[in-house]
Amino acid sequence: AQTVTQSQPEMSVQEAETVTLSCTYDTSESDYYLFWYKQPPSRQMILVIRQEAYKQQNATENRFSVNFQKAAKSFSLKISDSQLGDAAMYFCAYKDQGAQKLVFGQGTRLTINP
Amino acid sequence: NAGVTQTPKFQVLKTGQSMTLQCAQDMNHNSMYWYRQDPGMGLRLIYYSASEGTTDKGEVPNGYNVSRLNKREFSLRLESAAPSQTSVYFCAINRDNSGNTIYFGEGSWLTVV
Numbered sequence: 001a002q003t004v005t006q007s008q009p010e011m012s013v014q015e016a017e018t019v020t021l022s023c024t025y026d027t028s029e030s031d032y033y034l035f036w037y038k039q040p041p042s043r044q045m046i047l048v049i050r051q052e053a054y055k056q057q058n059a060t061e062n063r064f065s066v067n068f069q070k071a072a073k074s075f076s077l078k079i080s081d082s083q084l085g086d087a088a089m090y091f092c093a094y095k096d097q098g099a100q101k102l103v104f105g106q107g108t109r110l111t112i113n114p
Numbered sequence: 115n116a117g118v119t120q121t122p123k124f125q126v127l128k129t130g131q132s133m134t135l136q137c138a139q140d141m142n143h144n145s146m147y148w149y150r151q152d153p154g155m156g157l158r159l160i161y162y163s164a165s166e167g168t169t170d171k172g173e174v175p176n177g178y179n180v181s182r183l184n185k186r187e188f189s190l191r192l193e194s195a196a197p198s199q200t201s202v203y204f205c206a207i208n209r210d211n212s213g214n215t216i217y218f219g220e221g222s223w224l225t226v227v
Contacts, residue, residue: 033215035215035216037218042220043151043221043223044220044221045157045204045218045221047215050214050215093156095214095216097214100147100159100162100164100170100172101159101162101173102149102157102159102216104155104156104157104158106154106155106156107154107156
């Protein structure tokens, strides 16, 4: 069974600085998708960024980018120019191509210090 | 809310009571899902529906039933609520053509006392 591990329960960063959240996963599949979701105190799950495993190019969305290392099964999220509104729980998630289920990590709580 | 509407947003139940969580999408997507999130954890899949009229079990289906009567709506029913079902429940849809991006509703907070 696939598993997703986020080894950093909590992270903090100064406003305007850059922070990287780590995620590793375990799978025997070659075709899959990886996601980062943001969950603010409202508990809403917000999709931040998506990466297809067949793409070598790392996904980017404005201040958010990923470092996808397929051989190492690593998928980290970099947030540049951190803003107070970035404070939230961040979840890494995995999905097989053709499967219905998302597998989530335990989450990383990100605090932004003004 | 990514085109996904859940009701109710908050509910308190007594042990043994029943209730139904409703989910509706405003677009024509085939796949719909129910997840639960317990404190300090990521989401876990309860049930899903790949298309109208079909449903399948996820990781944690015990204690729940679902119904997909039409393409827009996917409901989750607790027949006899237990304190272990206290959780935040999320309905979700697959929103892109490849079927590989899942968007969530705003969540329903359920407390069973």
